[in-house]
Amino acid sequence: MNSEVAAPSFPVLNGRLPTDDQPTMATAAAFKDAVDSLRRYIGGTEFGPGLRPLLACLAGPLDQHVVPERPPFLPLILPLLVRGGIDGRAERALPVAVASGLLFLSFDLLDDLQDGDDRRWWRPLSRGELLLAAATFPATLPQRLLLGVGLEAEVAAALSHALSNGLLEIAEGQARDLAGLNASYADPVAVEASVAGKSGAQMGLYARMAALAAGSGEDEAGQWASWAHGIGTAGQLGSDLQDLLDPVWSRDLAAGARTLPIAFALHSLDGDARSELLVLLDAAKVERQAQLQAIEQIRGCGGMIFAAFRSRIHLVRSEQALERLKCPPAWRTLLGRLPAAQTLHDLLGAEAP
């Protein structure tokens, strides 16, 4: 393994310098540069021949996430928006955005492996190689990247601290998630805490790192983290709901996951109705008909509306955090637009790359 991996270089927007009254343009330009930088990094020319193909397996999901018709890719967009909200210089968050993108893609790989998925972009890598990538990348790449861009020692220490704590918090959420697989009972409060610990903490970490890199103190960085935490948690709850309404196949039911609507149903039902749902959930791992019947039961006892309500609670918390932050009005408008943006195009309009 090549232990001397050079830090990547980051372009300075090719002369397209933003101003405070152009947050959308500045974010769009910085987003494009972040995607390009992340692609170059994943291209891995600095890495040895052993790691290069492993890094390449992160490119597949990246390509899926960064198209205008898809929701904004939060790991890249959050750091840019935070930095813009702090000093109007979204492009200066490029290293944090790339580090966040690497973290997200590495966690995504881990998540897929744990779900037993088989992605076409993994081929011809073996499971052993994929496990090596999932174990190594989140614990090394963001740190290496961020500590290689000449940050002041105090900022670097704060970032390193935030990363360690954030990774542990995310791992805690993931561990709870795994422990709940195929469970015959799931406490909705615990499931929501697991989502917050996993997805909320992940987005919170990206925002916190961007704020710390901009020189914010712990309190202000914590507020930015709260803003992103709420968005991440609400988004994951929404995504879990969307999975159940997929017209073809629920991946969560197939994996035996106990997402919030499912947990609510298991918690609310008792007696024969609960036993029937458990039988359906077991069959739903392999049968579409059983999935549809299970979804009807979950819907019928209010699991969907409950999860949608809880999702809104986290959005409200995010909005409250944003209200407490000092931020130029034009940037505040853009930041406030993020939760409602169904696509990158919704957020950045014609500027979306």
Place this chain on the structure above:
Amino acid sequence: MEQSQIERLVERWMNDPEFRNRMRTAPLETVAAEGYELTDEEQQALQRLDLNQSDEALVRHANFA
């Protein structure tokens, strides 16, 4: 509001058509009249739920991840 109260509220929503109609017209007033005590953030969250929508539409608005 305690979790158990939210669960009762959801159960009522699912099983009581008259309550559901009132909630669709005036959610905050209905909840208050029925003795549910919502926190400030719960009230705001409830206001953001368009209860006239289908589950699919609710999910579409909740899903941006």
